[in-house]
Amino acid sequence: VDGLRGAWSLAISPDAEGNFLYATSQYDDAVAVFTRDSTTGGLSYVDLLRDSTGGVDGLDEAEHVAVSPDGAHVFVTGKGDNALAVFRRDPGTGDLAFVESHRDNEAGIDGLAGIDFVAVAPDGAHVYVAATDDHAVSVFERDPVTGALTLVQTLRDGSGGVDGLSGATAVAISPNGSHVYVGGANDSAVAVFARNASSGELAFVEILKDGVGGVDGLAYVSDVTVAPDGNHVYVVGMVDNAVAVFARDTTTGRLTFSQVLKDGTGSIDGLGGAYSVVVAPDGLHVYVAGYSDHALAAFARDPGSGQLTFLQVFQDGLDGVNGLRYVTDVQISPDGQHLYT
Numbered sequence: 001v002d003g004l005r006g007a008w009s010l011a012i013s014p015d016a017e018g019n020f021l022y023a024t025s026q027y028d029d030a031v032a033v034f035t036r037d038s039t040t041g042g043l044s045y046v047d048l049l050r051d052s053t054g055g056v057d058g059l060d061e062a063e064h065v066a067v068s069p070d071g072a073h074v075f076v077t078g079k080g081d082n083a084l085a086v087f088r089r090d091p092g093t094g095d096l097a098f099v100e101s102h103r104d105n106e107a108g109i110d111g112l113a114g115i116d117f118v119a120v121a122p123d124g125a126h127v128y129v130a131a132t133d134d135h136a137v138s139v140f141e142r143d144p145v146t147g148a149l150t151l152v153q154t155l156r157d158g159s160g161g162v163d164g165l166s167g168a169t170a171v172a173i174s175p176n177g178s179h180v181y182v183g184g185a186n187d188s189a190v191a192v193f194a195r196n197a198s199s200g201e202l203a204f205v206e207i208l209k210d211g212v213g214g215v216d217g218l219a220y221v222s223d224v225t226v227a228p229d230g231n232h233v234y235v236v237g238m239v240d241n242a243v244a245v246f247a248r249d250t251t252t253g254r255l256t257f258s259q260v261l262k263d264g265t266g267s268i269d270g271l272g273g274a275y276s277v278v279v280a281p282d283g284l285h286v287y288v289a290g291y292s293d294h295a296l297a298a299f300a301r302d303p304g305s306g307q308l309t310f311l312q313v314f315q316d317g318l319d320g321v322n323g324l325r326y327v328t329d330v331q332i333s334p335d336g337q338h339l340y341t
Contacts, residue, residue, distance in 0.1 A: 001032075002028070002030075002032065002045070002048050003025050003028045003030040003032030003048035003050070004023060004025055004028070005025050005026075005028045005029070005030060006025050006026030006027035006028065007023055007024070007025055007026075007328075008023075008024045008025065008026050008062070008064070008328050008329065009024045009063055009065050009328070009329045010022065010023050010024075010215055010329050010340050011024070011037070011064070011065045011066055011067045011074070011153065011331065012067075012069055012174035012331055012332075012333055012334065012340070013069060013071055013073050013089075013091075013094065014068075014070070014334070015071055015091065015334075016334060016335075017036075017038040017334070017335070018036055018037060018038060018333040018334040019035060019036055019038065019094065019148055020033065020034065020035055020036060020046075020094035020199065021033075021034040021035075021036050021315045021331075021340065022034075022065050022067065022096075023073060024062040024063060024064065024065045024067060024076055025048075025062055025066070025160055026061050026062060026063060026079075028048070028050065028061045028062075029050060029051035029052075029060050029061065029062055029078070029080070030048045030050040030051065030059060031048065031049050031059065031062055031065060031074070031076050031087075031096065031203075032045065032047070032048040033045075033046040033047045033049075033094050033095065033096060034046060034094075034332065035094060036333070036338075038333070038335065039281055039339030040114075041337065043243075044335075046093075046094060046095070047095065047096075048336065049087070049096055049098065051081070053255055054098070055098055055181060055227050056085070056098045057081070057083070057085065057098070057101045058076070058078040058081050058083035058084065058085035058101030058102070058103065059078045059080070059081070059310065060075060060079070060080030060081040060083075061078060061079040061080030062076050062077070062078050062079075062085075063076075063077045063078070063079050063115075063116060063117075064076070064077045064116065064117045064118050065077075065118070066118045066120050066127075067089070067120070068120050068124050068142070068147070069120060069122055069123070069124045069210070070124050070144065071089060072088070072089055072091070072144070072147065073084075073086060073087060073088060073089055073142070073147035074087040074134065075087075075118045075120065075127055075140070076118070077115045077116060077117065077118050077129065077307060078101070078115070078182045078321055079114060079115055079116065081101070081103060082103060082104035082112050082114065082115055082131075082133075083101045083102060083103040083104070083112065083115065084101065084102045084112065084115060084118060084127075084149070085098070085100075085101045086098075086100050086101065086102075086147050086148065086149060087099060088098040088146075088147055099146065099148060100145050100149070101150060101322075102140075102149060102151070102178045104131075104134070105252075108151065110130055110154055111129075111134045111136040111137075111138040111154035111156065112129065112131050113131055113132075113133035113134040113153075113166070114131050114132035114133025114134060115129055115130075115131045115132075115290065116130050116131060116168065116169050116170070117129065117168075117169060117170050117171050118130075118171070119128040119171040119172065119173055119253070120142070120173075120174060121173055121195070121198065121200070122173065122176070122177045123177050123179050124140060124142065124144060125141065125197075125200060126139055126140060126141055126142060126152070126200030127139075127140040127142050127143075127149060128140075128171045128173065128180060129171070130165075130168035130169055130171045130182055130183075131244055132167050132168055132169055132185065134154075134156065134164050134197060134227070135156055135157035135158075135166045135167060135168055135184070135186070136154055136155060136156045136157070136165060136168060137154070137155050137165060137171065137180075137182050137191075137193075137202065138151065138153065138155075139151075139152040139153040139154070139157060139200045139201060139202060140152060140200075143271060144266055146325050152156065152199065152200050152201060152305070153200070153201045153202065154296075154303065155193075155204070156183065156186070157185035159192065160180055160204075161204055162191070162204045162221055163187070163191065163192055163204070163207045164182070164184045164187050164189040164190060164191030164207035164208075164209065165182060165184045165187070166184050166185075166186035166187040166189075167184055167185035167186030167187065168182055168183070168184055168185075169183050169184070169185045169221060169222055169223075169270075170182065170183035170221065170222065170223045170224045170328055171175055171183075171224070172224040172225050172226050172233070172262050173195070173226070174226050174230050174248070174250075174253065174292075175228060175229075175230045176230060176250075177194065177195060177197055178194065178195055178197070178250075178253065179193065179194055179195060179205070179248075179253030180192075180193045180195050180202055181193075181224045181226065181233055181255075181315045182224070183221035183223065183224045183235060184221060184255075185220045185221050185222065185238075186220075187207075187209060188205050188209060188211075188218045188219045188220055188221060188237065188239075189207050189208060189209040189210065189218060189219075189221065190207070190208045190209070190218065190221060190224060190233070190235055190246075190255065191204065191206075191207050192205040192206045192207070192252055192253050192254060192255060193205055193206075193253075194252075198313045205252070205253055205254060206254055208246070208255055208257065210237065210240070210278050213257070214257055215235045215244070215257045216240070216242070216244065216257070217235070217236075217240045217242035217243065217244035217260035217262065218235055218237045218240065218241035218242075218244055218262045219237045219238070219239035219242075220237055220238040220239040220240070220309055221235055221236070221238075222236055222237070222238040222275045222276070223235070223236045223272065223274075223275060223276045223277050224277075225277050225278060225279055226248070226279075227279045227283055227301075227306065228279060228281060228282075228283050229283055229303065230248065230250055231247065231250065231303075231306060232245060232246060232247055232258075232306030233245075233246040233248050234246075234277050234279065234286060235275045235277070236271075236274035236275065236276065236288055237274060238261075238274055238275060239261055240261065240262060240274075241263035241264070241271045241272050241273065241274055241290075241292075242260050242262040242271060242274060243260070243261050243271065243274060243277055243288050243299075243309045244257065244259070244260045244284070245257075245258040245259040245260070245261075245306050245308060246258055247305075257283075258305065258306060258307060259306075259307045259308065261299070261308055261310065263290070263293065267310055267311070268297070268313065269293070269295070269297065269310075269313040269315075270288070270290045270293050270295035270296060270297030270312045270313035270314070271288055271290050271293065271295075271297055272290045272291070272292040272293030272295070273290055273291035273292030273293060274288050274289070274290055275289050275290070275291040275328050275329075276288065276289040276327075276328060276329045276330050277289075277330075278330050278331060278332055280301075280311075280332055280336050281332065281334060281335070281336040282336055283301060283303050284300065284301055284303065285298060285299065285300060285301055286287040286298075286299045286301050286308055287299070287330050287332070287339060288330070288339060289328060289329060289330045290320055290327065291326055291327060291328060292326075292328060293313075293315065294315055294316035294317070294324045294325045294326065295313050295314060295315040295316070295324060295327070295328060296313070296314045296324060296327065296341060297310070297312075297313050297341075298311040298312050298313070298314075299311055323341065324341060327341050329341065
C-alpha cells in the first residue's frame with residue numbers, strides 16, 4: 001500500500017456495487033486507487049498517481065476527490081498547487097489517466113487559491129470548486145467525453161451581493177441539481193445558491209450564519225451535505241463540535257434551522273472537531289467524523305423531520321478500533337453496507 005500519508009478524502013465509484021475507492025494524500029501528493037469487495041467491504045491496493053510523476057500535475061497537497069456520476073472522470077484538488085486535476089477513469093479496472101490541471105492565475109483561471117473542495121453536479125455537466133484563500137466558489141463546464149473543464153463563473157465573498165463564502169471549505173449540491181450549498185469556515189455560515197442547469201451558473205439566494213436568527217452549530221463550518229431525499233441539509237461546525245440540521249425548501253432551496261447536536265451534551269460523543277458528515281443512501285442514518293476526538297459518531301435520522309438521535313461512537317484506540325486518529329472524511333458504499341474513513 002502506498003499513497004496514504006496524510007490521507008484526507010475518499011470517493012467511491014458510482015457503479016451499483018461501488019467497485020473502486022479513491023483516496024487522496026496530502027503528504028504523498030497523490031491519489032491512490034483501491035478495488036472494493038462489495039460483499040466483505042474489504043479493499044485491495046491497485047496503484048497511485050503522484051504529483052510531478054509520469055506527467056501528472058496539480059496534486060501538491062492533494063485534498064478532496066470526486067468522481068463524476070457517469071464514472072468516467074475523477075477530479076482532485078491540489079491545495080499546494082492551487083489547482084484542480086482531472087483524470088480519465090477506466091470503469092472496468094478503476095485505473096486513472098491524467099487529462100489536465102487548472103491552476104489559479106494561469107490561462108485565465110482565477111478563484112482557486114487555497115482550493116479545498118470539489119463536487120460534481122448530479123447531471124455531470126458542471127464541476128463546482130470551493131477555495132478557502134480566494135473566499136470563492138467556481139463553476140466549470142465539463143466535457144462528458146474527455147473530462148476537460150472550461151471555467152464558467154467565479155463568485156467571491158462580498159462581491160455582487162454574495163455573502164458567506166469567507167474561507168469557503170465545502171460544496172453540496174441538491175439531488176435534483178437545482179441548488180448549491182457552500183460552507184464558509186471564516187464566516188461560520190452556509191451560503192445558498194440557485195443553479196442554472198443549462199449554464200451551471202449560480203445565483204445567490206441567502207446566507208445562514210452562526211448566532212444569527214437562532215442558527216447554532218456552524219462555528220467554522222467544515223462540511224455540508226444534502227440528504228438523498230433532498231429535504232434536509234446537514235452542516236458540521238468544527239469549532240462548535242456540532243452537527244446542525246436544516247429543513248430545505250425543495251422549490252426555493254432556502255433553509256430553516258431545525259436542530260443542533262453538540263459534543264458532550266447529554267450522551268452525545270465523538271463530535272470534537274466535527275469535520276465531515278454523510279447521510280446513508282437509505283436516509284435513515286447520519287455519520288460524523290470527529291477530527292480532534294479521533295472518532296466516528298453515528299446518528300439515527302427521522303426521514304420526516306430530518307432530526308437526529310445519537311446512537312454510538314467509535315474512538316481510535318478503544319475497543320480495538322484503529323485508524324481514526326485525526327479522521328477527516330467518511331463515505332458510505334452505494335448499497336449502504338460499508339463505511340470508510
